[in-house]
Ligand SMILES: [Zn+2]
């Protein structure tokens with residue numbers, strides 16, 4: 001299901017001329033889909049994909065698969081070499097592999113190179129990538145004990161907390 005959803009997202013971004021994914025990222029995602037469709041067709045439909053498409057197309061597909069496998073192998077080695085533990089790994093939103101290192105000083109996907117910083121929803125504490133967060137305006141808040149010092153507060157919110165904010169207003173003021 002994840003493979004299909006990722007493919008649909010990329011297809012839609014291409015259809016809407018709004019592609020912000022690199023060639024490496026597309027190849028890695030393609031390799032994941034290829035593995036899935038070959039396996040699914042073989043097991044559920046008793047069809048060998050390699051026998052129903054042209055040799056040249058199949059050769060191209062295999063080349064992309066090899067390229068992605070090599071990238072995966074290197075990423076895994078680099079993750080091990082850096083001593084990165086599974087707790088620091090999250091799913092990359094570009095290549096959908098669990099190879100994004102969410103650790104100060106790294107903050108990038110070792111597989112596809114995606115390097116957007118992560119953030120935390122300031123209401124519920126869920127982690128997300130910066131582009132997945134919504135910036136809400138919470139108004140002016142006094143800083144410390146100084147009556148004249150104010151700060152504009154723009155917390156990062158996740159989808160759910162942002163919808164809640166739009167519907168019901170600023171959460172800290174409701175409690
Ligand atoms: Zn990635």
Ligand SMILES: [Zn+2]
Nearest residue numbers: 121124158161
């Ligand atoms: Zn939240």
